[in-house]
Amino acid sequence: MDLLLQYAVNGLATGSLYALVALGIVVLYRTARVLNFAHGDLAALGTLVAYTALTGVRLPFSLAAMTGLAGAAAVGALFYAGVVRHAREAAPLSQSIMTMGLALLLGGLAAVGWGTDIKAMPFPLSATAVWRLGGLVVSQLHAGATAVAAVLMAGLYLLVQHTRWGLLMRALSENPVAARLLGVRSDRILAATWALSAALGAAAGLLLAPATLVDPFFMLNPFLKGFAAAVMGGLDSPPGAVVGGVVLGVLESLLAGYVSVAFKSTLAFLLIVMVLMARPEGLLGREFQRRV
Amino acid sequence: MAGQALVRRYDREFALVYGSFGWAATAALGAALVLAPLWLQGYFLYVASLIGTNVVVVVGLDLLVGFAGQISLGQAGFVAVGAYATALLSARAGVPFWLALPTGALLAGVVGWLVGLPALRLKGPYLAIATMGFGIAVQQVLINWPLVSGGRSGLMVPAPRMGPWSLASDTARYYVVLAVASALVMAAYNIRRSYVGRAWMALRDSDLAAQTNGVDLTRYKTLAFAVSAAYAGAAGGLTSLVLGYLEPNLFSFLESIYYLAMAVVGGLGTVSGPILGAALLTALPQLASRTREYLPVLYGAVVLAVMAIEPWGLYGRWLRIKRYFKTWPL
Numbered sequence: 001m002d003l004l005l006q007y008a009v010n011g012l013a014t015g016s017l018y019a020l021v022a023l024g025i026v027v028l029y030r031t032a033r034v035l036n037f038a039h040g041d042l043a044a045l046g047t048l049v050a051y052t053a054l055t056g057v058r059l060p061f062s063l064a065a066m067t068g069l070a071g072a073a074a075v076g077a078l079f080y081a082g083v084v085r086h087a088r089e090a091a092p093l094s095q096s097i098m099t100m101g102l103a104l105l106l107g108g109l110a111a112v113g114w115g116t117d118i119k120a121m122p123f124p125l126s127a128t129a130v131w132r133l134g135g136l137v138v139s140q141l142h143a144g145a146t147a148v149a150a151v152l153m154a155g156l157y158l159l160v161q162h163t164r165w166g167l168l169m170r171a172l173s174e175n176p177v178a179a180r181l182l183g184v185r186s187d188r189i190l191a192a193t194w195a196l197s198a199a200l201g202a203a204a205g206l207l208l209a210p211a212t213l214v215d216p217f218f219m220l221n222p223f224l225k226g227f228a229a230a231v232m233g234g235l236d237s238p239p240g241a242v243v244g245g246v247v248l249g250v251l252e253s254l255l256a257g258y259v260s261v262a263f264k265s266t267l268a269f270l271l272i273v274m275v276l277m278a279r280p281e282g283l284l285g286r287e288f289q290r291r292v
Numbered sequence: 293m294a295g296q297a298l299v300r301r302y303d304r305e306f307a308l309v310y311g312s313f314g315w316a317a318t319a320a321l322g323a324a325l326v327l328a329p330l331w332l333q334g335y336f337l338y339v340a341s342l343i344g345t346n347v348v349v350v351v352g353l354d355l356l357v358g359f360a361g362q363i364s365l366g367q368a369g370f371v372a373v374g375a376y377a378t379a380l381l382s383a384r385a386g387v388p389f390w391l392a393l394p395t396g397a398l399l400a401g402v403v404g405w406l407v408g409l410p411a412l413r414l415k416g417p418y419l420a421i422a423t424m425g426f427g428i429a430v431q432q433v434l435i436n437w438p439l440v441s442g443g444r445s446g447l448m449v450p451a452p453r454m455g456p457w458s459l460a461s462d463t464a465r466y467y468v469v470l471a472v473a474s475a476l477v478m479a480a481y482n483i484r485r486s487y488v489g490r491a492w493m494a495l496r497d498s499d500l501a502a503q504t505n506g507v508d509l510t511r512y513k514t515l516a517f518a519v520s521a522a523y524a525g526a527a528g529g530l531t532s533l534v535l536g537y538l539e540p541n542l543f544s545f546l547e548s549i550y551y552l553a554m555a556v557v558g559g560l561g562t563v564s565g566p567i568l569g570a571a572l573l574t575a576l577p578q579l580a581s582r583t584r585e586y587l588p589v590l591y592g593a594v595v596l597a598v599m600a601i602e603p604w605g606l607y608g609r610w611l612r613i614k615r616y617f618k619t620w621p622l
Contacts, residue, residue, distance in 0.1 A: 035417050037549070083600055090603035092416075093363070097556040098599045100549055105592030112585055224424070224545065231421040262436045269425030273410055276422060280413045 002135035007257040008250050013142035015249020016149040017204050021219075021226025022233065022241035023156060024200035029235050030173045031193045034084065035096045038103035039201050040223025044216055045106055046072030046202025047209050048114050051121055061124050065206055069199040075106070076198030077191045084194075085187060110216035123210035145207040152203055153242055159196075160238065169193060173236075225252075225265075232272045234285020243283055248272070308481055325470055329463045337462040338534065339578045344469035345530040346574045350554045350566040351480045352523020357552070358560035359489060360516035361496025362411050365420045366427025367524050367551045369407075372543035373430065374400040374525025376440055379449045379532040389452035389459065393472070393529035397522045404521020408514040427548050434540035446539035449532045459533060469530050476523060480563045483519070492516055493561075557598045559605030568606045 050068025233244025377396035494502035558569020
């Protein structure tokens with residue numbers, strides 16, 4: 001029983017980071033209807049910027065982290081303003097392919113700029129210092145990452161549901177044409193949404209960095225998991241992304257513990273497909289309800 | 293789907309090759325491809341074989357994505373099924389190559405049919421995840437099943453024999469790839485103008501309308517997956533021939549993305565577009581290999597540039613140019 005709980009707690013920590021990645025994907029998909037395949041690379045870029053700020057410029061961690069988030073956000077907004085904005089007539093699939101192009105471009109530039117060697121990210125929380133709660137062992141890193149992720153999620157909820165910007169985002173998501181007719185400056189909102197999404201990704205990258213080590217492609221796997229979590233939860237639903245991320249994290253941890261470490265991702269994907277067979281729009285999604 | 297050239301008569305829509313210019317161009321292209329080994333040697337012939345292999349995958353993928361309107365982020369998985377089936381049949385079971393390749397393609401087709409079953413309920417990104425899961429699962433199974441894949445060190449595939457010829461030289465391999473690719477591309481052009489192709493396009497444009505007009509959605513959606521996967525499987529067999537060895541990393545998720553990028557850059561919903569896209573995006577990394585470091589940058593920039601300038605891909609641009617000169621000097 002303790003073992004089960006321990007696996008669940010470990011899964012919760014990973015899952016909250018998957019949820020953070022998934023949230024970035026969902027926020028953008030909901031507002032702009034673009035599935036961003038460069039999400040992981042934007043996140044990795046932000047993390048690398050933070051790494052340089054931390055080890056090269058020797059900024060304190062909080063400032064370095066902010067620099068990383070700002071860097072990712074700036075690249076995201078620039079990509080929207082410079083490329084996506086001009087390709088509005090492109091079909092959604094073509095726009096997603098453009099983000100694949102961006103992913104390759106960013107990954108390549110990061111590899112040239114930072115090299116492909118693996119870097120250890122200095123981090124204020126330790127993965128080896130642990131707290132014991134009864135029979136459970138919780139590392140400082142896990143607890144901290146989960147807490148930060150939870151705070152960011154709550155902040156995002158407030159932003160989307162209780163601010164003017166969030167209202168405009170929701171309006172664009174509901175009906176872009178009508179929103180524009182009513183005077184919503186869609187370019188600004190969309191650029192800001194790209195920035196927000198990229199910053200969320202970079203935050204996840206920073207929290208993952210101490211556990212996974214950093215290289216230009218270290219976010220590929222977390223991105224795929226976050227993508228899967230977003231889809232399982234429903235791509236148009238931020239709460240769905242959180243649920244999907246946590247469920248995926250816990251599921252993986254349990255499968256790795258009780259079934260097979262090598263096949264944990266495969267089994268997790270299998271379960272996701274089964275979930276989707278039962279609910280094709282994801283656990284909390286409502287995308288495909290249509291009147292006939 | 294793309295801006296089609298102006299059609300004045302219906303027989304033009306149905307013709308495989310139209311007009312004397314069309315025939316001349318086709319004949320010239322065919323002759324150039326057959327005679328290519330005269331002036332291409334060694335490495336360049338190998339690149340040409342790689343292009344042919346990728347053309348098969350991408351044309352097959354486009355039947356699924358561009359014609360039937362489904363999506364697959366797991367195409368590399370089907371390629372892997374075909375590749376390992378062909379390699380194991382011909383290297384270990386002693387099946388002749390001409391039989392092993394179609395068997396591998398057929399097996400991939402059956403797997404594709406199974407993977408297509410979720411497509412009956414899923415759409416867009418949700419289907420993308422299901423197919424992506426399949427692709428990743430295939431790679432993981434291969435990595436963890438050394439009996440089939442030879443583990444991390446990979447599986448060597450000795451040059452197979454075809455009747456009296458050993459397929460050991462670049463030239464021999466090139467001709468096998470050319471024959472298979474030409475046959476499958478021809479088949480794709482024919483599928484496009486058959487009732488199957490029309491049924492796919494109908495369900496792509498509106499599955500509801502297609503169904504009310506008597507298109508059996510279940511049958512045609514799964515058929516699209518099966519055919520597309522069989523193309524990928526055949527290309528897998530060619531891969532095992534061209535490379536001479538196989539390892540699980542050849543069939544990663546990124547490969548599936550590359551295939552999709554080739555199809556979209558070439559122009560979805562056409563047969564000629566994916567051929568152009570596969571040729572460009574396969575040759576580019578090989579020919580620019582001196583600047584290997586900047587390769588992903590170059591690749592990404594080309595994909596971005598093509599998509600930003602011409603959303604309908606290379607073939608869409610070609611149609612626009614053709615139309616411009618048709619009406620010139622108006």
